[in-house]
Amino acid sequence: MDRLLQSVQIRINEKLFLKDPESSDLGRKIIEISIQMINEIGFENFTFKKLGMQIGSNESSIYRYFENKHKLLLYLTSWYWGWMEYQLVFATNSIKNPKEKLLKSILIITREVKEDSSFSHINEVLLNKIVINEYSKSYLTKEVDTENKEGFYAIYKRLVGRLAEMISEVDEEYEYSTSLASTILENGLHQHYLKEHFPSLTDCTNKITPTQYLTHLVFNILNNTIDE
Amino acid sequence: MDRLLQSVQIRINEKLFLKDPESSDLGRKIIEISIQMINEIGFENFTFKKLGMQIGSNESSIYRYFENKHKLLLYLTSWYWGWMEYQLVFATNSIKNPKEKLLKSILIITREVKEDSSFSHINEVLLNKIVINEYSKSYLTKEVDTENKEGFYAIYKRLVGRLAEMISEVDEEYEYSTSLASTILENGLHQHYLKEHFPSLTDCTNKITPTQYLTHLVFNILNNTIDE
DNA sequence: CAAATATAATAGTAATACTATCATAATATA
């Protein structure tokens, strides 16, 4: 990715933290190491106590940044989707042709992240893995409706909206652009997960990517409607 | 559903329980009430202690049936997929026409369960909701690979396999039958969830069902291929 | 240099996720 991201900051809902982790060394360390740890031991086994030990800091200090680990997960995944949105807009902005634009967007959204921008303390490769493994847990909760009202999923929703719009621009007759957009986002992650843990449940392999599968799917649906 | 289910038992992997809950009153009560409770308070807030209090039984007695709540969730969701498979096979067995067969299968798999068979202690309406809200949590864990080897996801995998075969029978040229099958299963649940909690992320409503969306999607992909 | 602020250290609480032990109730078998 380009260097622009160095100076561009991704704006996260302020209710997700008590103190902005971007505002101090400790805060950035919390983000950096929590990404490593959640990726390694999984969100369930991850605790602020363990994080404190790894950082060489204190549990209570971490609690001054984040109320709990659920909010931290929401922070990290929001950052990820914000980063994704930035790339999407940046890469497709100049593309006039709607099909080409959608094609590019699907690529950006469903590809495996393989390179860390290595400018910031945020490792995007690991964060991509975390999103694949843990994102669902951030909304499959009893608190989802109140948290949705608080705007905790705003960036993700905006991203789905953008994609849905691009779909409509390719085929304005298609009636399910929003559902299809959410399917691309969500099933993109899911196919990556299946590839890794349930290879018998997907055709995706090292040669066939989720991007190929979903691109083929989308472009065979659009401008191509037979009614049942 | 027909009365056959009264006598048909769904076979669950024996490693999922310490003592078969179908073998006693207490066991059946555990299943019955845990379905109600998980549906009400969510899997995270659900504990064996609370379950014991509701049943009027003892925490330690429940631990004699299930090692932990994760295994109980695997038991419940396995039962659900086994029940789904039974309905699928039963309802499509006699259908010769591949398209008709696939159409029926997608309906069965993606529809909202609205009627409890009310023969057994298992409430399928609630169980369907639990699967929508909690199924991902049963495999998005660090233990997924060992548990997969133990066969804990066998029924679900068999179901995806059956659906993939039906897809191939409609269009043997289609290269992503397995991925598409897993997409139908998983995204079917997801669209139901979105409909309930993120209506802006789906076109599904009370009038447009996930079944309609996915049926349209599948039949516009098959026998209809344009290559990129 | 003083004041303000951030972090660290320690302690403490309630709940969770169990394990272990022993008592009692229900059932099966001799």
Added chain:
DNA sequence: TATATTATGATAGTATTACTATTATATTTG
């Protein structure tokens, strides 16, 4: 019917989690 077996219940106990509160000590800023 007495006895052995098995199932369940009651109680206690442990380690960990998910915090909150307090006080001490750095570090930064005015």
